[in-house]
């Protein structure tokens with residue numbers, strides 16, 4: 410059997426997911442990255458492990474992700490449900506298909522991954538681990554983000570439930586809840602707001618994005634990856650069923 414612990418990381422093509430893949434590889438894990446499109450050519454060459462293209466808003470996509478991890482590694486010790494996107498709109502105009510897609514990627518995909526991986530996580534020799542990259546928006550709302558905030562609050566409920574169900578089988582579940590992280594997801598919001606308000610991107614960052622942070626900076630993707638790596642140590646198991654809030658003081662208010 411494969412001696413290395415094995416992880417499945419979704420949304421591995423960008424931002425936080427990519428940083429988690431790199432960090433886990435550095436720590437000696439086998440990692441399957443899953444994103445909408447598998448990287449091709451030179452990009453694929455530079456990746457430290459296998460990857461899969463799958464649409465995780467579908468049941469088949471989530472099933473394929475778990476199957477591929479088990480095929481590659483013969484075991485699965487950790488699932489990191491990270492893939493996601495944002496949609497910003499007043500509730501009265503909120504596109505209903507976007508709502509469905511947000512719930513599918515941010516809430517239903519983590520549920521399906523846990524369900525399909527459950528047996529493998531139970532068999533993990535050091536205890537299976539489930540980590541959702543949730544958000545400060547799992548704990549507090551912002552206007553115009555009805556779909557995202559609702560799904561993130563929901564995934565915290567899923568994590569709590571998995572923690573209670575998994576404990577007798579040595580499976581732990583944790584929700585990492587960052588404030589704003591320097592990734593394309595946030596960079597897109599900065600440029601959209603700059604356009605909408607007719608102001609510079611620097612001003613958007615200072616006057617809009619960083620407003621909720623007590624500490625006025627963005628979090629780096631590697632900082633989130635560090636937390637995920639810590640959760641894989643024996644001490645990390647104590648965070649079973651809890652949000653690990655890393656929001657620079659946002660929810661301290």
Ligand code: NAD
Nearest residue numbers: 420422423424425445464465491492493544589590592594
């Ligand atoms: P990102 O846009 O850099 O990366 C997200 C990845 O998910 C992309 O590669 C995208 O292709 C993939 N993805 C989206 N839809 C998919 C689908 N249907 N199937 C498969 N893959 C899909 O974003 P990020 O900032 O790295 O976000 C990662 C996670 O962290 C998300 O769940 C996000 O909500 C959460 N988060 C981000 C921030 C932040 O400020 N950036 C803060 C808190 C939480």
